Amino acid sequence: METRLSTAETHTPFLVPKLPSLKRKRPPQIEIPNILQEIQTDNLRFTHQNDAVCFGGNGFGVVSRKGKKKFMEDSHRVVPCSVGSSDKSFFGVYDGHGGGKAADFVAENLHKNVLEMLKDCKDKVEKEEAFKAAYLRTDCDFLEEGVVSGACCVTALIQNQEMIVSNLGDCRAVLCRGGVAEALTTDHRAGRDDERERIENQGGYVEFHRGAWRVHGILAISRSIGDGHLKKWVVAEPETRILELEEDMEFLVLASDGLWDVVSNQEAVDTVLSVQGQRKTPRESEDESLFKGLVNVSPSSKLRRVSLVKQPKCAKHLSHYHSENESPYHEVESPPSKSRKITALKRVKMKSESCWAKEASKELVNLAVSRGSMDDITVVIVDIKHYKC
Incomplete structure (x- = not known):
């Protein structure tokens, strides 16, 4: 028998049970591994004090910048060698590997050993042996520390119209001679x-x-200082060159391989020369011409007379040579004097020299970074003209 359902029965709606409202939960914070945090937060603009050093003095400029490594492994040293001697200075760039302890140790001790060993040395052979002994002593002293790391080195000592350049490893010294790059060291x-x-x-x-x-x-x-586990083969004996300062020598570039791996010798020299040219203002050119005797000096000259504020003649370490905002000059009211103006212009010229050397060092570091260098980079530029008679 066939049963028929009523219309009401056939259209009874199906009731869906009411579910509790769902609240959207905030996802947990993603934890970034330390190595990724380092790559993302390592600011290339030197916002952290430990990421970069930048300073300049009379006749030199220094820029040192940390790369993508967790810790800075480069170091440097600029030391005046005797009180009251403005034509005698020591410059060093040190590139550590396996940590920064070797580079820091060398920066603290190598120049002391060099100066001690050089006492009473007269001819070139004696000076070369003195540098060799200084490097070997520094290496021996560091090995006694029992630290498994090492450091490459390049140093330059300028004294008595003479320049002594030594190196270990792949730090390099490049001389600008008449606009042409000349490598003074060979990478080990x-x-x-x-x-x-x-x-x-x-x-x-x-x-x-x-x-x-x-x-x-x-x-x-x-070749390096340190690396005790390979010391039988990785020696600390430097190669040393001694050159007389000559008229066509312009400046010296000392740098770690963070620069040289991506910038050629001639490119480095051309970059520095470009910075020099850009900083040549008309007023600087006038002052320089006056200093060279190409412009007559008369009592009616309206050139500003400046005088150097007395400053200490020597500092143990020049990493904080002076603040950029501090000017070593002040205007004085004194009778017109040709000798006073010439002296003042020498000071202006020296200040300009330190500015271009520091700016050129910055430019070289920026060039290396733009080409993909991820290593620590240290650049020291020495204005050789500053040390010529």
Whole structure:
């Protein structure tokens, strides 16, 4: 028998049970690993004091900047060698590996050993031996610390119209001579034929690993201070050159491989020359011409007379040479004097020299960064003209 349902029965709606309202929850904060935090927060504009050092003095400029490593491993040193001697200075750039302790140790001690060993040295052979002894003593003293790390070095000592340049590893010294770059040092890399032969003669070996020739497959440089685990093959004996200061010598660039890996010698020199040219204002040119005797000096001259404020003649370390906002000059009211004006213009010229050297160092560091250098970069520029008679 067929049963029919009523209309009301056939259209009875299906009731859906009422569910509790859902509240959207905030997702948990994403934890970024330390290595990623380092890459993202390592500001390239030097907002942190430990990321960069930038200063200049009479005849030199220094810029040192941390790369993508967690800790800064570069170091440097600028030291006047004797009280009251403005034509005698020591400059050093040190590039650490395996940590920064070796570079810091060398920056603190190498110049002291050099100055001690150089006492009473007269001829070139004695001076070369003195530098060798100073480097070896610094290396020996650091090895006694028991720290497993090392440092490459490049140093320049200017005294008595003479320049002594030494190096270990891949820090480099490049001289500008008449606008042309001249490398004063040769990088000590494991792939260099003579270095490879020396290492093999000592029972070691060099193999290609991770894109470079390395001592025992570990270290890409063949000379350094430290690296005690490879000391039999990675020696601390520097190569040293002694040059007389000549008229066509303009400036010296000392830098770690963070610069030289991406910037050629001539490119570095051209960049510095470009900065020099850009900073040449008409007033500076007039002052320079006056200093060279190309413009007559008369009592009616309206040139501002300036005088150097007395400052200490020597400082142990020039990392805080002076603040950029502090001017070492003040205007004085004195009778017109040709000798006073010439002296004042010398001071203006010296101040201009320190400015361009510092600005040129900045430009070289920025150039290396723009080309992808992720290493620590330290640049020291020495104005050799400042030390000529």
